[in-house]
Amino acid sequence: MSTFQILPPPTCKGMTVLDTEAFRTVTPVVAVMIKNPRMLSKLSKECPPNDLLQVKKFPTVFEENGKRFLVLSTRFKEISDTANGLDPKTYELLEEAGYEFFKTEIVTTYKYWTSEEVLRAVLPDDLSDVPNSFSMVGHIAHLNLRDQFLPYKHLIGQVIIDKNPSIKTVVRKLDSINTTFRTFDMEVIAGEELFEVEQAESGCRFQFDFRKVYWNSRLHTEHERLVKLFGKGKAICDPFSGVGPFAIPAAKHDNLVFASDLNPESYKAMVKNSKLNKVNPEMLHCYNEDAREFIKTSIKKLHELRKQTPTIVLPPKGKSKKKNVEQPQKFDVPEYYSHYVMNLPASAIEFLDAFRGIYKDVQFTSPPPQPLAHVHCFHKFDPHLPEPTKGEVYEAICSRISDSMGYKISPSDLTLHDVRRVAPSKDMYEASFLVPNAVLYDEV
Structure with a gap:
């Protein structure tokens, strides 16, 4: 049984200002141009899965310039790697379809990885507890950050916004809820300073200024x-x-x-x-x-x-x-x-x-x-x-x-x-x- 692979993000330890270009990676792979395109479906179904590309979010069959081709597993970096690496069953099916190997690449960008994967690539290894959880109030994400994460607070906030399209503002709590009105001081660490929110709950809509009330x-x-x-x-x-x-x-x-x-x-x-x-x-x-x-x-x-x-x-x-x-x-x-x-x-x-x-x-x-x-x-x-x-x-x-x-x-x-x-x-x-x-x- 095959297991989908997730390509690891590049290591960006010490980054405090988010640079999305630093997360661009290029992985060389071997692809197969099939002379009989009608065989593509049969190949993708019957070839041993470990011979084909099994990477999350990437299809096994690519299309480019009107042509469709099959992509092999990332373990094949060079065409020569296929000689002894492909399963005989795969070769048998390729011979039936007619084929031609060629080298190509798959490109992963910042958008490919989850917020947790991005933050693990950025935060020092000794900060193992990634601050990836938060409460949502309308369009606001509210999180508590321990002192050791404060140098990365703006980066953390931006990643949360990037990976959650409904979030426009990320705030962190500056003190405990100990005021008469159960409110707390907060700092915007990413996004817009928009505090008027609408929250749906119990079949009702609630509108309020998150800075001024308890929710x-x-x-x-x-x-x-x-x-x-x-x-x-x-x-x-x-x-x-x-x-x-x-x-x-x-x-x-x-x-x-x-x-x-x-x-x-x-x-x-x-x-x-x-x-x-x-x-x-x-x-x-x-x-x-x-x-x-x-x-x-x-x-x-x-x-x-x-x-x-x-x-x-x-x-x-x-x-x-x-x-x-x-x-x-x-x-x-x-x-x-x-x-x-x-x-x-x-x-x-x-x-x-x-x-x-x-x-x-x-x-x-x-x-x-x-x-x-x-x-x-x-x-x-x-x-x-x-x-x-x-x-x-x-x-x-x-x-x-x-x-x-x-x-x-x-x-x-x-x-x-x-x-x-x-x-x-x-x-x-x-x-x-x-x-x-x-x-x-x-x-x-």
């Missing part, structure tokens, strides 16, 4: 998972909404969503994205408030809406089977939230004290069910010790949640979803639990 494309699966979990016909509270990756899809799935973000730019983008995605304005209420205060006043906001508009009439989405007319739908505003989604993994747990007493002094027509809180959080562990067991992680996160709420919950009260590993000794989880009535009514 993580690696969380798209988590966004979709929770939105699906919400179902339809519920009231959802999102105190850390960002530009709307939970709020907008949830509202489009006929949920009543109250969403807020402290970052004014995120709030503006969420309002814009709500209109962009034609979300019913009665089903998504956007705020620019502190998350703690937003949670504390969330029930009040919901009841004020219920008092003003107890029933929301939704536009028709289809035709009745009995009547060939479009039928509107009615949505009765709930008295309570079914879900609170708290997607601020660095500190969401610290905001759980805001649930203390939010049901106290609130008039419900009947005792409301406990809301389900979905709290994203990080869990770090010592890389020099054995990785913690699932039980140990449950215990640690339960303890943090209990300390913040001022009410002890047990691991059995918690559902823990492993979202992703963000660093060698740091994982992201989503902890789901029913907020205890003792907390909601401040009876702790």
